[in-house]
Amino acid sequence: MALETVIGLEIHVELNTNSKMFCGCPVTFGEPPNTAVCPVCLGHPGVLPVVNKRAVESAAMIGLSLNCTVAPLNQFARKNYFYPDMPKDYQISQYDLPICGKGYVDVGAGGATRRIGITRVHMEEDTGKLIHKGQSGRIHGADYSVVDFNRAGVPLMEIVSEPDIRSPEEARAFMVKLRSIILALGISDCNMEEGSLRCDANVSLREFGEEKLGVKTEVKNMNSFRALRKALEYEVARQTKLIESGERIIQETRHWDDAGNITTSLRSKEEAHDYRYFPDPDLVNILMDADEVAKLKVALPELPDARAERLARDFNLEAGDAKVLALNKPLGDFFEETVAGGADALRAANWLLHEVSATLNQTDTEIDDSAFTPRHLIDLLKLLDKGTISGKMAKEIFKESFETGKLPSVIVEDSGHVQITDEDALTKIIDQVIAENPKAVEDWRGGQERAVGFLVGNVMRLTQGKASPDLVNKILKERLS
Amino acid sequence: MEFFEYTAHELQKLLKAKEVSAVDVAKSVYDRISEVEPDVHAYVTLTENMALAEAASIDKKRAAGETLGPLAGIPVAVKDNMATKGVLTTCSSRILSNHYPVYNGTVVQKLYDAGIVMTGKTNLDEFAMGSSTETSYFGTTRNPWNIETVPGGSSGGSAAAVAADEAIMGIGSDTGGSIRQPAALCGVVGLKPTYGLVSRYGLFAFASSLDQIGPITKDVTDCAIMLNVIAGHDNRDSTSVKVDIPDYTKSLKKDIKGLKVGVIKELMGEGIDPAVKEAITKAVELMASLGAEISEVTLPNAEHALSAYYLIAPAEASSNLARYDGVRYGHRTERDVEDMLDMYMKTRAEGFGAEVKRRIMLGTYALSAGYYDAYYGQAQKVRTLIISDFANAFESVDVVISPTSPTVAFKIGEKTENPLQMYLSDVCTIPVNLAGLPGISLPCGLSGGLPIGLQIIGKPFDESSLLTASYAFEQAFEFKDKPNMGSD
Numbered sequence: 001m002a003l004e005t006v007i008g009l010e011i012h013v014e015l016n017t018n019s020k021m022f023c024g025c026p027v028t029f030g031e032p033p034n035t036a037v038c039p040v041c042l043g044h045p046g047v048l049p050v051v052n053k054r055a056v057e058s059a060a061m062i063g064l065s066l067n068c069t070v071a072p073l074n075q076f077a078r079k080n081y082f083y084p085d086m087p088k089d090y091q092i093s094q095y096d097l098p099i100c101g102k103g104y105v106d107v108g109a110g111g112a113t114r115r116i117g118i119t120r121v122h123m124e125e126d127t128g129k130l131i132h133k134g135q136s137g138r139i140h141g142a143d144y145s146v147v148d149f150n151r152a153g154v155p156l157m158e159i160v161s162e163p164d165i166r167s168p169e170e171a172r173a174f175m176v177k178l179r180s181i182i183l184a185l186g187i188s189d190c191n192m193e194e195g196s197l198r199c200d201a202n203v204s205l206r207e208f209g210e211e212k213l214g215v216k217t218e219v220k221n222m223n224s225f226r227a228l229r230k231a232l233e234y235e236v237a238r239q240t241k242l243i244e245s246g247e248r249i250i251q252e253t254r255h256w257d258d259a260g261n262i263t264t265s266l267r268s269k270e271e272a273h274d275y276r277y278f279p280d281p282d283l284v285n286i287l288m289d290a291d292e293v294a295k296l297k298v299a300l301p302e303l304p305d306a307r308a309e310r311l312a313r314d315f316n317l318e319a320g321d322a323k324v325l326a327l328n329k330p331l332g333d334f335f336e337e338t339v340a341g342g343a344d345a346l347r348a349a350n351w352l353l354h355e356v357s358a359t360l361n362q363t364d365t366e367i368d369d370s371a372f373t374p375r376h377l378i379d380l381l382k383l384l385d386k387g388t389i390s391g392k393m394a395k396e397i398f399k400e401s402f403e404t405g406k407l408p409s410v411i412v413e414d415s416g417h418v419q420i421t422d423e424d425a426l427t428k429i430i431d432q433v434i435a436e437n438p439k440a441v442e443d444w445r446g447g448q449e450r451a452v453g454f455l456v457g458n459v460m461r462l463t464q465g466k467a468s469p470d471l472v473n474k475i476l477k478e479r480l481s
Numbered sequence: 482m483e484f485f486e487y488t489a490h491e492l493q494k495l496l497k498a499k500e501v502s503a504v505d506v507a508k509s510v511y512d513r514i515s516e517v518e519p520d521v522h523a524y525v526t527l528t529e530n531m532a533l534a535e536a537a538s539i540d541k542k543r544a545a546g547e548t549l550g551p552l553a554g555i556p557v558a559v560k561d562n563m564a565t566k567g568v569l570t571t572c573s574s575r576i577l578s579n580h581y582p583v584y585n586g587t588v589v590q591k592l593y594d595a596g597i598v599m600t601g602k603t604n605l606d607e608f609a610m611g612s613s614t615e616t617s618y619f620g621t622t623r624n625p626w627n628i629e630t631v632p633g634g635s636s637g638g639s640a641a642a643v644a645a646d647e648a649i650m651g652i653g654s655d656t657g658g659s660i661r662q663p664a665a666l667c668g669v670v671g672l673k674p675t676y677g678l679v680s681r682y683g684l685f686a687f688a689s690s691l692d693q694i695g696p697i698t699k700d701v702t703d704c705a706i707m708l709n710v711i712a713g714h715d716n717r718d719s720t721s722v723k724v725d726i727p728d729y730t731k732s733l734k735k736d737i738k739g740l741k742v743g744v745i746k747e748l749m750g751e752g753i754d755p756a757v758k759e760a761i762t763k764a765v766e767l768m769a770s771l772g773a774e775i776s777e778v779t780l781p782n783a784e785h786a787l788s789a790y791y792l793i794a795p796a797e798a799s800s801n802l803a804r805y806d807g808v809r810y811g812h813r814t815e816r817d818v819e820d821m822l823d824m825y826m827k828t829r830a831e832g833f834g835a836e837v838k839r840r841i842m843l844g845t846y847a848l849s850a851g852y853y854d855a856y857y858g859q860a861q862k863v864r865t866l867i868i869s870d871f872a873n874a875f876e877s878v879d880v881v882i883s884p885t886s887p888t889v890a891f892k893i894g895e896k897t898e899n900p901l902q903m904y905l906s907d908v909c910t911i912p913v914n915l916a917g918l919p920g921i922s923l924p925c926g927l928s929g930g931l932p933i934g935l936q937i938i939g940k941p942f943d944e945s946s947l948l949t950a951s952y953a954f955e956q957a958f959e960f961k962d963k964p965n966m967g968s969d
Contacts, residue, residue, distance in 0.1 A: 039584050043804045045577070045685040046564040046586055048718050078800050080848070082825055089803035147808070276848035278857060281689035281797055283719050 001244060003205040005236050006213060007171050008163035011178065012156050013188050014126060014196040015058050020153035021125040022049030022092060027155075029194065033148035041153035043087025048282050051076075055123060055155035056099070056286060057296060058187040062157055063100025063121045064297045065181050070288050074099040076123075076280040081273060084147055085127040093158075095277040098122035099288070105161075105181070106305065108323070109173035116174055117162030128152035157188075163202065163213065168232035172225050175199060180304045180327045192224050199228060203235045205243060215249040219263055221256045231256040235263050307332060315345035321353055330367045331357070337374035343381045351377060355395060359402055371405030372398075380408040388412060389419050390469055420467045423475065426459070429467070430475050433458045444480065452476065484509035485646040486963075489555045489703045492649060496554050499543070503536035503554030506649075507598050510556040514600070514647045517966045522622050523632075523642035525561045526569045527601040532556065536598045552710060553596030558648035560639050561602035562609055563694070564683040565589050568599075572685050573617035574607045576805045576812045576832025586683010587715045588652065588694050595710045600648045603638030607834045608802065609659055609687040611635050612906035615897055616836040623893070624667060625964035626931050630890035633663030633906075639697045640667040645966055650707055651697035656687050657790055658885075658910025660695045661922035665885035665934020668924045668962065670704050670951070671697045675942045676917035677722035680715030686801040688794035689720070691914045701923065701952045705729040708944060724942050732948040735956050738772030742950070743878035747783040748909050754888045756928035761884050764925040764935045767957055768950070778874040778881055782866040786912040789867070791904060792847045792860035793915075799844030805832060839900060864915045871916045875940050880950050883909050885922040885934030909936060919944050921951050924960040932962075 017027055023040035040047040060070050077095035100121035107116050128149040134142035159178070165171045179190045179197060190197045199222055204214035219235055222228040234256075239249055254263035302310070308326035312319050325332040331352055338348040356377075360367055380398060383389045389397060389412060397408045406414075420426060433455055434441055444451035452473070459472050484492065484506045495501045511529055518524060539554045559565060562572045564582035571577045585593065592599075606616040614637025615621045624632040625645035632641040636653030640663035643651045653660040655673035664671025672695045679694045686692060696707035709730065714723045744765055749758055769775050807813030807828035814827035833841070847856035874881055887908060896903040913920040918938050925935035935954070939947035 039582075042809060044564075044583065044810065045570070045572070045580070045804070046582070046683045048682050048720075050717060050719055080800055080803060082803065082806060082822075084806075084808050084821060087804065087809065089806055090800050274850045276800075276845065276850070276853070278796065278800070278848055278853070281720070282686075 002208050003240055003243065004208045004210070005166055005168075006163045006204045006206060006216075007165035007168070007232060008202040008216075009161045009165065009171060009174065010200045010202070011159040011161070011175070012198040013062070013159065013182055013190065015055055015155040015157065015188050016196075017052060017054045017058065017155055017187075019052060021052050021055050021123070021155040022153055025153065028150060031150055033146075033150060036150040037152070041087065042149055043089075049092055049280075051283060051286070052155060058155070058185070059099045059121060059123045059157050060288065060293060060296050061185050061187065061300060062159065062182065063103060064293070065185060065300060065303055066100075066103040066105055066118045066121065066159070068100040068103030068118055068121055070100055070293045071097065072288055072290070073097060074122075074286050074288065076283045076286075077277045078280050079124075079275045079277060081275055083127070084145070085130045085152070087128065087149060087152055091124060091127065092280055092283070093124035094122035097285075099286070105174065105177055107170060107174045107177050109167065109170040114164075114166070114170070116164045116170075119160040119162050121157060121159050124156050124158060126151050126154040126156045163204075168229045168236065171201065171232055172229040175225055175228060176327060177304065180329060183329045184301050184303050184307075186301065201228070201232060201235075203232060203239065204249070205236065205239050215251050217249065217251065217263075218253045219256055220253060220266075221258075223258070227256060227258050230258075230261065231263060234261065238263065304329075311335070315339065315349070317345065317349055321349055324353060325349065334367055334374055334377070338377045338381075341374060341378040343378045344385075347381055347384070348377060351381070351398075355398055359399070370402060372402045376401050376407060383408055383412060387419060387421055387468060390465075392465065392469075393419065420463055421471060423471065426463075426467055426471055426475055427479065429459055429462050430472065430479055433462065434476075434479060441480065483513070483646075485513040485649070487649065488699045489552065489649050489706060490700075492555060493551075496543070503539040503543075503598060504533060506554060507532050507536040507556055507600075510600060510646070510648065513645075517625070517645050517647060520623060520628050520966070521625055521641050521645050521647065522620060523558070523603055523638045523645065523647050524601045525571055525573060525604050525617075525619050525638070528568055528599055529601075531568070532598045532600055539596055539598070550595035550710075551706060552592065552650075555597055556600045556649045557592060557597040558600050558603045558639050558642040558651040559589065559592070560605055560636050560651070560653045562605055562654060562685045562687075563589050563652070564685070565599070565602065568602065570602060570685070571618070572608045573605045573619055574832065574834065574837070575618045576829070577685075578618065578812060580811050584683070587680035587717060588711045589683055591710055591713075592652070600642075603636070603642055603651065605638055606635035606659075607837050608685070608798070609635040609654055609656055609692075610798070610836050610840055612658065612662055612903055613891075613893075613896065614638060614663070615893065616834055618834060621893055624890045624931075625966050626668060627890065630892055630931065631666065633666035633886070633890065635659040635663075636671070636697060637663045637667075640664050640669055640671065643667070643669045643697050643699060644964055649699070650703055652694060652707070652711070653697045654684055654687075654692055654694050655910075655914065656691045656693075656794060657914050658907040660697055661910050661913075661920055661934065661936060662886050662906060664697055664922045665924075665936070666890040666932065668927075668932030668960070668964070669697060669699060670701055670921065670923045670955075671695065672704050672708065672921045672944070672947075673913065673919065674708065674712065674944060675919045676914075677720055678712050678724070678919070678942065678944070680713070680718040680721045682715055682717040686797075688797040689801060690797060691790075691794055693914075701921075701948060701955045702730070702733055704921070704951075705733055705948050708948075712944075722942075727945055729944060729948055732945040733952045734949050735953045736772070737768065737950055737953040740768075740773045740880065740946070740950060741878040742768055742773045742775050743778030743874055743881040744775065745783070745874075745881055745883040746777050746779045747781075748883035752887050752905065752908065753884055754928070757884045757887065757889065757933050760926035760928070760933040761882070761935060764954065764958070765882060768954055771953055771957055773950075776878060778878060780867070780870040780874065780912065782863060782870050783912050785863045786867055786915055787904060787908055789860040789863040790907070790911045790915060791843070792856050793864065795840040795844030796847045796857045797844065799841045799848065802833075802837070802841055805829065807832075836900070867912055868916045871912070871918060871938075879940070879943075879946050881938045883936050883938070885909055885936040889928050889931035889933060913938050917941065919947050921947050923951050923955055924962075925954075925958060926960075927962060
């Protein structure tokens with residue numbers, strides 16, 4: 001039985017506006033509990049919400065960057081349910097009349113690019129944070145719980161995708177693309193580990209060609225791109241097994257257990273939630289002036305797709321490389337700054353996409369946080385260009401520069417790691433090596449190209465790796481003839 | 482005459498002329514309170530120390546020649562559903578019986594800035610849900626005209642306080658008639674402004690699309706003075722409107738020649754007490770004699786107003802009252818609880834009275850999946866019809882008239898058995914809230930020694946016409962009766 005995977009994502013993006021969605025409290029992270037609060041976001045009796053204009057603009061910008069329609073009129077609605085992290089025991093959200101309607105994102109995965117539909121974008125307010133004090137830190141078995149309302153009321157944008165995603169890998173690629181788009185807008189830190197980017201998934205399977213959707217499960221608690229992919233792979237496999245053994249899929253919410261690498265059912269005491277949505281009578285309808293929206297659209301910063309095209313065109317990069325640089329805004333910025341400082345584009349791209357990226361991954365560092373800056377890369381490439389260092393040496397110097405923050409030219413000076421380019425000095429050593437290794441020389445004359453490498457290796461050894469490999473090759477060939 | 486018997490505008494003159502001090506005025510009012518409060522029970526909390534301190538401060542400022550606000554030194558009673566920082570604010574509910582707000586509501590702050598001397602927080606139906614003040618957790622307030630009867634509700638405390646001279650002025654809130662109806666039953670003036678004219682920030686919400694704060698005063702002049710202080714756009718209230726606020730005291734004119742007055746046909750028929758009908762009819766005749774042009778207007782959908790209201794208001798209330806959950810403030814159950822849900826349920830079961838619970842359940846039902854369209858959705862559509870009924874009427878008239886209440890004050894306990902009976906008390910006032918229009922009640926007679934209220938309704942933001950019509954009537958009618966209380 002060939003089963004098609006159908007995935008839809010529900011994404012929440014926490015904005016980095018100055019103030020909260022409905023009050024003037026600051027949007028902060030990591031502050032002592034209940035210090036960024038006021039009667040409004042604490043849901044005291046008698047308070048009223050006031051809409052954050054910047055948040056509305058940000059929501060429109062998200063919609064515009066996802067090719068969505070921006071509705072001429074949108075409306076806030078109350079989502080009613082009881083939970084201690086919700087000060088009013090209702091969340092101000094949007095229901096019938098969200099700020100943005102249908103749109104799409106083009107996502108590349110597995111070598112193909114597919115268009116994933118966006119259903120809607122709407123605005124809501126975040127909840128507070130519950131901390132359960134007890135053995136496991138989870139609610140079950142806790143002695144008591146405390147709640148921090150610093151986060152309550154922070155603007156939250158909800159983005160819903162159509163169930164167009166067809167694989168866990170594509171889901172991951174979608175999230176990466178979405179993140180890069182939103183980062184380009186500069187309105188959110190978009191960090192899954194910190195919670196400023198959250199994702200829940202709806203997963204179902206059906207036979208290929210079937211139009212009707214299968215029974216879906218909702219998967220929650222995926223806190224990284226990696227977890228997202230693993231969770232979805234697990235869930236697809238779990239559902240596949242059930243279907244193949246003739247069992248029903250139960251519509252339920254499942255929790256991704258990252259430690260155990262499984263999804264577990266959250267069925268327990270769940271009743272179907274009736275949120276009793278109704279238009280919030282404390283807020284008036286928001287009219288999006290067409291001219292203002294057009295202005296927002298024109299003022300949108302360069303988005304990843306456009307950037308990729310520009311980088312490829314202006315710097316003669318491979319499309320694939322340009323895409324990678326464009327999808328990772330800090331990396332792309334680093335690249336452009338490096339080139340602006342005089343470095344060769346292709347070499348800069350090469351270094352960034354390979355050595356630098358690999359090192360960042362290994363050390364789990366963000367490029368913006370590292371001591372290695374465009375200035376450092378420009379410096380390094382200059383040294384390579386002049387021949388002061390060899391490619392191999394460059395790699396070592398890069399590592400040291402990355403670790404210490406010292407400029408490569410300073411490192412070179414301090415350690416005397418200057419590449420030996422003095423032809424006379426090299427010739428002497430090369431003659432020495434030739435004299436000491438008659439067998440290798442014979443082998444080479446006999447047609448064994450490998451023997452040259454052996455001789456070069458000896459020269460490098462004798463020069464502590466400082467000899468310029470190109471020069472050594474050139475002189476060696478001359479001396480052997 | 483005792484100082485407590487005066488109106489605010491009369492006291493303003495005396496205070497400005499330094500013929501009396503604010504402290505003396507306050508003391509006079511508090512003496513009156515000591516005398517009659519045991520019978521009236523208008524207050525939940527008295528703020529005597531704060532009041533006397535403020536009065537003394539006003540006197541000092543006046544002596545130093547400082548500029549003072551328009552209500553400087555005037556004792557004002559504030560309904561106990563408005564946030565007063567540091568002063569107990571209970572909504573006459575057990576669930577807030579220990580609640581001290583951390584901020585002042587906008588209207589409260591405006592009144593403070595105007596120099597009022599707050600006498601205390603007055604009693605109300607719990608969470609403003611009621612028409613008699615009988616649902617108060619702290620026991621009912623009694624009508625000063627006859628303490629066996631109700632003062633009306635939900636602002637019964639403020640109305641009774643003003644009627645009994647336990648305050649010079651009062652402030653209340655009106656969602657379905659809660660300023661106007663008690664004003665009518667207590668023989669005082671009560672105004673519900675146009676929705677959006679006065680900020681709701683600080684008013685503990687009952688029904689957000691209907692609530693408004695307004696003055697309860699001894700006469701129309703005082704009403705205009707207070708309206709000047711409290712009206713105006715507030716950045717903290719997204720539903721407050723940016724309109725030019727005129728000086729409402731300039732509307733206090735006696736000339737209503739040519740004023741077009743429409744009498745609401747549907748509210749002068751069945752269900753209205755004959756004595757009330759007669760008083761309104763006479764009132765209309767008086768206005769005609771002053772030159773007003775009287776006609777009849779019809780509000781065909783008025784008969785559905787009560788039903789629409791009792792779906793919309795409870796629906797919004799069910800959501801507004803969700804926050805009273807024992808987590809952050811207010812009453813929390815002290816019984817053992819199994820889990821979070823248990824804590825919520827026990828807290829709210831203990832904290833809310835029967836009428837509040839009834840309306841929360843009704844409202845939750847009206848909003849629930851499968852019923853929203855038939856109930857809440859439908860009620861909102863009816864509301865639109867009522868709005869257009871009034872708009873149509875106002876094409877041919879400047880103001881419309883009806884009784885405020887179908888009856889005079891009823892006996893305590895008379896209507897508590899059947900909630901629907903109680904709801905009928907609001908049949909004349911509710912349409913005004915649904916349409917968001919300004920409405921005033923002023924005394925136009927007595928029946929069996931109990932006051933009858935005349936309701937005048939105006940066009941949106943046309944409080945000026947309303948005040949003119951009211952002032953002209955008041956000056957011509959000369960309602961001089963006062964309840965028989967205390968040592969007079």
